[in-house]
Amino acid sequence: MIRIISDSSTMYSIADGKSKGIDIAPLSVTINNRTYKENEEINTEEFIDIINQGHVPMSSQPAIGEVVELYNKYPNDEIINITMADGLSGTYNSACSAKMMADNPDNIEVINSKTLCGPQRYLVDLAVELVNKGKSKEEILEILNDLIETSQSYLIPNDFEYLVRGGRLSPLVGRIGSAIKLVPVMVVVEDGKRISKFTTKRTFPKAIEKIAQAFIEAGVDNSYYIYISHACNEKLANTAKDVMLKNITDADIKISKLGPAFTTQGGPGCISIQIVKKYQGLK
Template identity: 30%
Template sequence: MIKIVSDSSADLPIDLIKKYDITLVPLTVTIEGHDYLEKVDLTPKEFFAKMWSSEALPRTSQPSPASFAEAFSQFSADTEILCFTISSGLSGTYQSACIGKDLSDAKVTVFDTLAGSLGHGLQITRAAELAQQGYTVDEIVADLMEYRENMNILVLLNTLENIVKGGRLSKFQGSLAKILNIKVLLERVEGGKVEIFEKIRGKKKFKKRVLDVIQERGTDFSSTIFGITHTGNEEDVEALKQELIERFRPKDIIVNYMGATMGTYAGKDGIIISF
């Protein structure tokens, strides 16, 4: 029997978490001195409401090794555990899970998704489906390594306000970007880190460029599942979803709120597209 465990940053809809019986190990979110367990004490909607009203950026902390060890130890000795974590290029969660594995007596394979949000989540659902089809852990990992390598993750920043708050951009640069209506497109690069891909002026040009970039990444999307997460801009995301359906005819599109880990930096009206 294969059991899937993940940290809470995967941003999978609750129905998929239940469908595949996924165990989540929560990250800790700190807002104005108060600690919350992600998606336990604080829903994504509640998180964004608190973040918009806070002067300082929230902070997220990886689960402790003991938290992972406790999650692993709840299963029977004959259970094989496949644990997924947010990219090691973005967080220390992978290392924490590896230490948790050593602290437990369970049979655990820890897999670094080199992704965040639904880029992480799509790898979980793929693994869960393969497990249901009778694949072994080694076979699943081999498949996922190829899937992970070919995955595209685009981060659409509508505003740079949170980047300024986080100290990654000066207030002057942030103000200039706002005045010039500059939107920023980032992408996942080697090592699971995120870097600027392009800066585009104006919302209409930004939207067109994102769709063109997706087109450049493939010709046949009939077997592709898109994952879209957002920070509360449901109208924009629904329009984007319809554009993707009409233009690319994908196999499926999963839409959900972004969690605290990626949402902190995506900011107001941020979107992440994984495929």
């Protein structure tokens, strides 16, 4: 038997994962001197309410002991743990450390998805489908690793404060950008380990158009999923969808709500735009 494990960057709760045959290790967020497991002890709406009271949030990877427990649940099974991008979180390294502490380390494969949120969710869901189709662990790993290289992620924060605090922009640039109402767009670089500046536009629709053009240049069409995820800003997410469809008319777009941990990075109201190529072998 092959078991699929992941983390809550997939935007799945433990219960969500269980319903799909996936074990989920929740990331944690700390705010106002309290630490919560995301999607278990606090949801995004509650989290943003506390941020809006003036409190500064932080996020952290799943507790290593909890990951070891997940591994040890299946002493006789093969395990594939698909983690969020190494470098954007300590989750991958923590999962690897937990592997060495588990009772069955030789049966465990930890995959650095080099992505997070929508594409990571797709990879995890696909892994379950591939298990159900009778694919071997080696076949599943090969398919997932190929698809990982097709993923790309963009982030549009709702304000510059989160980029300044995270060291993505200098305080001076942040103040100027806020004053003249610019819309910053950040991109996860190819190795998936950091976020850098992609562009700055005067309006949100222009920012989405710039992302759409980058997708078109990369050959994105209906053979890809486009994920638009938001931190409690569904109206802006739908605006992004409309603009994207004007540029890529047959786009296959999915809208989701981000969890508290990602909201810590992008801030309340942020929008992420991501792609991953669909696997065609299940038809």
